[in-house]
Amino acid sequence: MIEIHTREEGVYTITSNSTKDLFGYIYENSFTLLDLNINTIQSDGNSHYNYQFKMALHRPANISFILIVTTTQAFEQGDFSIIVHGPSIVSIRHRSEISFFS
Numbered sequence: 001m002i003e004i005h006t007r008e009e010g011v012y013t014i015t016s017n018s019t020k021d022l023f024g025y026i027y028e029n030s031f032t033l034l035d036l037n038i039n040t041i042q043s044d045g046n047s048h049y050n051y052q053f054k055m056a057l058h059r060p061a062n063i064s065f066i067l068i069v070t071t072t073q074a075f076e077q078g079d080f081s082i083i084v085h086g087p088s089i090v091s092i093r094h095r096s097e098i099s100f101f102s
Contacts, residue, residue, distance in 0.1 A: 001066055001067075001068060001094070001095040002066070002067040002068075002069065002082065002092060002093070002094060002095065003064050003065075003066060003067075003092070003093050003094075003095050004064065004065055004066075004067055004084060004090050004091070004092050005062075005063070005064040005090060005091045005092075006059045006060070006061060006062065006063055006064075006086065006088070006090055007061060007062065007088040007089060007090065007091075008061050008086075008087045008088035009058075009059065009060050009061045009087070010058065010059070010086055010087035010088070011056055011057065011058050011059075011086065011087075012056070012057060012058075012059050012084055012085065012086035012087075012090065013054065013055070013056045013084070013085045013086065014026070014053075014054070014055050014056075014057075014067065014082060014083070014084050015048055015052060015053065015054045015055075015082070015083045015085075016048070016052040016053050016054075016069065016080055016081070016082060016083075017052060017080060017081045017082075017083065018052065018078060018079065018080035018081070019078060019079075020051075020071050020073075020076060020078045020080065021045075021046070021051035021071060021072040021073070022045070022051070022052055022053055022069055022070070022071060022072075022080060023043065023044070023045040023053060023069070023070050023071070023072065024043065024044055024045075024053035024055060024067060024068070024069055025037075025040050025042075025043045025067070025068040025070070026040065026041045026042045026043065026055060026057065026065055026066070026067055026068075027039055027040060027041060027065060027066040027068070028041055028065055028066075029066075030066075031066060031068060036068060036070070041057065041065065042055050042057055043055075045072070051072075059086075066095070067082065069082070
């Protein structure tokens with residue numbers, strides 16, 4: 001789980017970079033691991049170069065949202081990076097708690 005906090009209102013573009021085929025899911029408040037499509041604001045798997053995700057979404061100022069990154073293969077792991085472009089700097093932090101279940 002990755003929490004992204006915006007400081008200014010505007011359109012933010014989130015892209016992944018990895019040697020793995022990645023999917024990204026964005027949630028406003030909560031999600032469930034039983035079905036990652038429930039409560040998603042947006043998701044993407046292969047719209048960017050080399051099987052990476054790229055999502056653009058309008059976000060208000062001073063709001064956080066959750067990004068879940070997963071692979072297409074079960075139990076596959078590997079390094080990845082997330083790049084966020086927008087009208088201002090965002091804060092990004094890794095969240096390991098499971099308190100976001102709905």
